[in-house]
Amino acid sequence: MDLVLIEALKVDTVIGVYDWERTLTQTLVLDLELATDIRPAAADDDLGKTLNYAAISERINAFGAEHRFELVETFAERLAETLRQEFGIAWLRLTLRKPGAVPAARAVGVRIERGERGSS
Numbered sequence: 185m186d187l188v189l190i191e192a193l194k195v196d197t198v199i200g201v202y203d204w205e206r207t208l209t210q211t212l213v214l215d216l217e218l219a220t221d222i223r224p225a226a227a228d229d230d231l232g233k234t235l236n237y238a239a240i241s242e243r244i245n246a247f248g249a250e251h252r253f254e255l256v257e258t259f260a261e262r263l264a265e266t267l268r269q270e271f272g273i274a275w276l277r278l279t280l281r282k283p284g285a286v287p288a289a290r291a292v293g294v295r296i297e298r299g300e301r302g303s304s
């Protein structure tokens with residue numbers, strides 16, 4: 185199975201468990217690997233036959249503006265569900281980093297994989 189990639193996408197959102205975090209916007213950094221078969225799009229040179237990484241990136245930014253979760257786990261899980269439903273993504277790997285959350289670390293976060301990854 186082939187992959188469409190989105191790397192180091194910055195997403196502004198209200199996120200965090202502490203009171204001070206409920207009053208401001210923070211920036212998450214997302215990496216996504218999205219399984220698809222790129223051959224139909226490549227054969228016809230047709231964007232309509234693949235996953236449009238620009239449209240998906242816009243949707244992720246809108247998702248960040250729409251929601252105010254406490255946990256990065258919740259953001260990742262709900263975003264994965266939304267993208268799989270809306271874009272028909274069979275399998276994805278999502279890495280979500282919250283830079284600055286732990287000052288001694290470059291970033292902290294979660295990585296999830298959802299769906300069935302095809303074999304061809």
Ligand SMILES: Nc1nc2c(c(=O)[nH]1)N=C([C@H](O)[C@@H](O)CO)CN2
Binds near residue numbers: 200202254
């Ligand atoms: N596993 C998690 N641990 C923590 C989270 C989280 O979302 N998942 N969040 C926080 C705080 O919001 C932190 O980011 C503030 O700096 C702490 N631990």
